[in-house]
Amino acid sequence: MATQMLPLLPALLTVLLVSWTAAQDVDWHFDTAKCRYALGMEDGTIPDSDITASSAWSDSTEAKHGRLSTGEGDGAWCPAGPVFPSSSEYLQVDLRKLHFLSLVGTQGRHADGLGREFARSYRLQYSRDGRHWITWKDHWGQEVVSGNENTYDVVLKDLGPPIIARMVRFYPLADRVMSVCLRVELYGCVWKDGLKAYTAPVGHVMDLSGSPVYLNDSIYDGSKEAGVMFGGLGQLCDGVLGGNDFMESKELRVWPGYDYVGWNRETLGQPTVDIEFHFEKTRVFHTMQVHSNHRHTQHVRVFNEVVCEFKASLLSPWAEPALSLQVPLSDLHDPSSRTISLPLGGRPAQILRCRFSFSDRWLLISEISFYSKFPAVTLRAGLPVAKDDSSNTAILIGCLVGIILLLLAIIAVILWRQYWKKLLGKVFFITMFLYSLPIQEGPPPYPGAPPPGLSGAHYGEASGGGGSVPHYAEADIISLQGVSGNNTYAVPALSATPTDCPPLPELPRERLIFKEKLGEGQFGEVHLCEIEDPQDLENLEFPFNVRKGRPLLVAVKILRPDASKNARNDFLKEVKILSRLKDPNIICLLGVCVSSDPLCMVTEYMESGDLNQYLSHRVLLDKTGPSHNTPTISYPALISMASQIASGMKFLSSLNFVHRDLATRNCLVGGERGEGEDRGGERQIKIADFGMSRNLYAGDYYRIQGRAVLPIRWMAWECILMGKFTTASDVWAFGVTLWEMLSVCQEQPYSHMTDEQVIDNAGEFFRDQGRQVYLSRPAVCPQGLYELMLSCWSRDCKLRPSFAYIHSFLTEDAMNMV
Structure with missing residues (x-):
């Protein structure tokens, strides 16, 4: 790219010179x-x-x-x-x-x-x-x-x-x-006028024979305060000219007076209507046209004088002298509306203020437009210079030389960045290609592949060990692409035999009452269901805290009947693996429906949905207490929830499981554990594994070559560049999850970056030259807690804290950092 730009330098300079002068004859009025x-x-x-x-x-x-x-x-x-x-x-x-x-x-x-x-x-x-x-x-x-x-x-x-x-x-x-x-x-x-806003008094209401006539600027899109409109545009520049009778309108089903903005001299309390016009850039003003009503029999007349002031910029003083224009009018007894052209004398300005003097009780204006141009520039000695100012030539030559040097510097930077991008790009795309390959039965296709017989699963490397590691979340099954572009089922790469875990109870599928589809994938769907009177199902090994007569919410993963044999095997393996996970902060597998198709697995589902949605609808409770009707969450409640997530991850890491997709969207929120929600009470949190199958969170995943979908904004740099997933990379993701929580899920991590820039940032961690970007400290986050996050994002995996340490820190220290 950079080398292609070199021959274009003369052309670029020519374009700069031509564009500098091209505007001098442009007419800024439009029809x-x-x-x-x-x-x-x-x-x-x-x-x-x-x-x-x-x-x-x-x-x-x-x-x-x-x-x-x-x-x-x-x-x-x-x-x-x-x-x-x-x-x-x-x-x-x-x-x-x-x-x-x-x-x-x-x-x-x-x-x-x-x-x-x-x-x-x-x-x-x-x-x-x-x-x-x-x-x-x-x-x-x-x-x-x-x-x-x-x-x-x-x-x-x-x-x-x-x-x-x-x-x-x-x-x-x-x-x-x-x-x-x-x-x-x-x-x-x-929009050739270049007008971007006008400021004017709010229009008044005329009492005409007992009937109100509303002469307000009804389409003004700025602000209104203390009887003044400012920061917007409205009917004075909408291109519609009002008729002779201001009671009538060209629009259907609108009120009398709609086409005009009008002011009463007594109500306004001054002899002029002051209107200020703000333009995009400095312009030379030649003419202003004002379309005004002159229904003199109803005390409405055209203004008799205009005084205009000109300002070069917002911070400049008003130029002296002001321009005063008398308005000699013929046919004063003619009640027709009329357009009045006012010469502005070629005065340059970016802001223009005009005072229109009353001739009677009422002044009604329908439209104001301008004929203006950019300041004229001429060519002298092949270079653009301002008219009658040859002293600027040296300055302009210096500017052009500076532009050339800047372009050369940009080309050098582009060449340097391209070198690194090519190197990192090769590493990234080769890694992700391997990562997205379905693993076939037989000899291992690449180092770290599963042993023969375990097809369809992917492995992560355990921290502190060299063996293969099971992973809990479904985000790792890159080869299973669904209708929504997401996969649905995780298959941890850990063999399970009948002696390892007892068979799960077979649930009567007719007891599952469909409520909502949570997501879908290539081989199945995830549904939210209810089980009525769950206490009647004696074979459910679940500590129910549901009151009698109330249904139990469950998530049901359904394998489509036409799924392949490998998909069915993967599904049954996942059932065996998830049945091992018994922890208060891990979603529990309750039962299965495998006696007939479609195959189903039934897991807990928490009553308040996922943590991302729960927090994003709340504000942090400050020390002054609630001041509005928005639901709140307290800092201690956030820390308690984060501690529960750390506890669940400590359990997973003790089994050498790697989650791979830890985020607030993959944590579910249950009932209250402490004070009431209106006072920021905490709730029970459990880690889940099906957040990725939901279309709601498709934007949190990066798609590579139309196949792999990766939560790169939560992934450690070594995951992105090398496909290396460990407990230490889960710790990195926990740091991002904690950042989400203390930001009350109001924005996506690295929201100011594109996906490609996030990948580039991973390359900066790899190069370790001090240019990597970290997530900034949330406003409510104490410095000590932010330092814990930063330690989770250490470049060296060995320097990241364990989940046992994180859980201890959140339980003992973070509560006292308010």
């Missing part, structure tokens, strides 16, 4: 009636890099495929997570500059019969700066836009009011659990 052309989703004018999404179902349904009437990939963008009941999944388009958007188009996907998903409705959000997001509402305050009824028709929706924005997000909605996919297009034109 809204013609502002309805497609902006480039369908024809590719908008590049892939400017189309992003909250998540994607798979590589073939990622954001770049969300283009109207195109069929690349699997035919559309499809989110990984559900859109019901939450509505947090979105497709985002970055237009790179402000645009006036007049309509949008949506479409589902058909993909030649491979998919039949579409969104029946959606919401829109937009932003002018990439930081502040605004929810679009129609003229009547409704946010939901009706979408598609089938997979192929394009549905166009006029935006009333229009949107002025750089970025737009589409949030598909559903009224039930269903798959949705989306293709979109935006229609409009570049």
